[in-house]
Amino acid sequence: MKQTLYHGAVSGLLAGLAASIFNEAYCQALIVDFTSVFTWLNLLAVCVFSCVLASLGYFFFAKWVKKGTDSWFNAIFLIISFITFFAAIFK
Secondary structure, three states: OHHHHHHHHHHHHHHHHHHHHHHHHHHHHHOOOOOOOOOHHHHHHHHHHHHHHHHHHHHHHHHHOOOOHHHHHHHHHHHHHHHHHHHHHOO
């Protein structure tokens, strides 16, 4: 479990770094400012939280399903991602 949390935290930090760089490039290219909505620290925190949450979900799912864990978890993760995407659009 410690290794799972470590992988989630590291991937979250890397995702947060990439999101911050993309946000900065996006803001510079379109001359917009999103600092009133979120800061780079909020962006980093959301990335770390979501990656650690996903890694914990994978850990517990792997304990429950012994065979084909990757395929099933990826399919469930895809479905949850689509649901949250469409829920945000059609609310």
